[in-house]
Amino acid sequence: MASQPKAHVAIIGAGLSGLRCADLLLQNGFQVSILEGRDRVGGRVHQTKLSNDHWVDMGPNWIHGATGNIIRDLALETGTGIDDLDDKSCAFDETGVRLEAAESTKYETIMWETIKEAFTYSATSEAKVDPQKSLMDFFQEKVPLRIPDDEPNAEAQRKTVYQMCETWGAFIGSPITKQSLKFFWLEECIDNENLFCAGTYHKVLERVAKPVVDKADISFNTIMESITYKINGKDKITVHPRSGNSREFDEVVVTTPLGWLKKNKTKAFDPPLPHSLSTAIDAISYGCLEKVYISFPEAFWRAKNGQPEIVKGFIQWMSPTYHPELNANRWSQEAVELSSLSADDAHPTLLFYTYGAQSQWFTSELAKRPDKKDKAAFIISYFEPYYSRLPNYTADAAACQPVDCIATDWLNDELAGNGSYANYQVGLEKGDEHIRTMREGLPDQGLWFAGEHTAPYVALGTTTGAYLSGEAVAERIVEKYARFQ
Incomplete structure (x- = not known):
């Protein structure tokens, strides 16, 4: 029996986490499309x-x-x-x-x-x-x-x-x-x-981006307006760019900064995100x-x-x-x-x-x-x-x-979320739990999150963390589809 074609994955954002995620998915035969709001790769990594x-x-x-x-x-x-x-x-x-x-x-x-x-x-x-x-x-x-x-x-x-x-x-x-x-x-x-x-991050970014720029479908100047994720047995997830021309995918990885999620989560996701995930996004601060x-x-x-x-x-x-x-x-x-x-x-x-x-x-x-x-x-x-x-x-x-x-x-x-990166301010009661919730995402509904705010605890708020978070999501998606082969 012939194996099924690999899934089509959309990645929102071409920063370090999105690029690393895309690279690993491409290496494993997935079709990858990146929607990037800027006219360049790198996100907050820029010279x-x-x-x-x-x-x-x-x-x-x-x-x-x-x-x-x-x-x-x-x-x-x-x-x-x-x-x-x-x-x-x-x-x-x-x-x-x-x-x-x-x-x-x-x-x-x-x-x-x-x-x-x-x-x-x-x-x-x-x-x-x-x-x-x-x-x-x-x-x-x-x-x-x-x-x-x-x-x-x-x-x-x-x-x-x-x-x-x-x-x-x-x-x-x-x-x-x-x-x-x-x-x-x-x-x-x-x-x-x-x-x-x-020496700046220029060459590091170039190295991380090259295999993705060479092989992925990248749409620049494309701002994601909203996502309709999988519910009630629906097998596709729909991304609605601000410019129109909605597209369907099997999985979507959202790598927008935490600040962007905080400002846009109520209108960017249909249906609304579960309470635990919405609360986690609200709870972690943005510097x-x-x-x-x-x-x-x-x-x-x-x-x-x-x-x-x-x-x-x-x-x-x-x-x-x-x-x-x-x-x-x-x-x-x-x-x-x-x-x-x-x-x-x-x-x-x-x-x-x-x-x-x-x-x-x-x-x-x-x-x-x-x-x-x-x-x-x-x-x-x-x-x-x-x-x-x-x-x-x-x-x-x-x-x-x-x-x-x-x-x-x-x-x-x-597009930077009107700030810099995640931090952990007074009043926070369940910081590690909230990070785990964002890191987990909604895999059964085809919705994943990556970025420095979902990184391993030892690398939160860093470029290393962003890179590792994208890698971790890609590995989980690869594992998910390996079960269907």
Whole structure:
């Protein structure tokens, strides 16, 4: 008896999860059609070029975890530069004065030891942790034990640690005061190591996309409006694009970002999603990390004429009091300086990260300025009070004048779900259960979900997680149809 032809699978979205899912299905003989709302592959993995001819990532910059990480392996295979910046940092206090190296190291050590302690506590005591308790609450309990009352200026030292730990917001896209302690363990990456993708994700994306672009049917500029999934014995699932021309498939894999699902789930699925799945989508939060690249003619902050190297890698300006005109809220500023990257990947650029209310305000201000020069002028006026604190800065020196500014705008990107990636905020009561529910999808009805929000727990919110989630769904679909052969 001849075997039946393999199923026709639609994949909504050509990001990393969709591409990996498509590749594996194609390898197993399935017919694959991808509906992609943009005019390119990659989704939130995307690059643009600065005026200095260096490409930069508008989406993810990092590879979270080194050992056994497929994305790191792909970076190495494609010759993509990666750098470990974890031990390089510089911090400025609330008045703009740079902390001495020993002082900064002391506070950073306390911060990271407290974060590690919080990971352990969350993982081992989740059941008894109050859902309303934040990571900042944990800091306020534990830091006084690390800086006891009998230390000189104990309160001032603790205050500095509390300000420094706000940098956690740049990891999750939301303030540390919103980070759930109960589900903090979901933020712990594969092996606690974070590598900067110095060569950008371009070659990695190209490698993942190539077999799919070569073999799959990809419809670009095609936004999915709704899906009618299998019920009452119906054997096909129908995808309705915004442009019309509905199409039927045997299976549909939805890889749209969590933010998109949160905004569109009530109208995007017919019949409505089951309560457990709808609740899961609502319960998991979505961050709003944004990035700003500011390039200079040269890296004026680097050591010159035998000076000691002061600024290299991470930079933090803690709770600044000195920019009340545009930062009355005293939002901390975080940046990575890119001049210390390896070899050809280095360039004289500062990469700033914003998140939470600052991102919301900043993107709204940029939206008021459609002219590119006006945007650049605003960006410079906002960040100059911070980068002007770096060594060797002179206001009228040519080396200190920005030559290019580029800012992301994920909050105003419909297809990105108006944000960045999933995170786990205070009030969450069943985080791991909700993730499992989204990961499971509705396989009997032909509806599957993939993306960084459905990843293995050790890779949630990462490119590695997105890739693995697409792979996992493809394997389950292959297994489902293997039973019919």
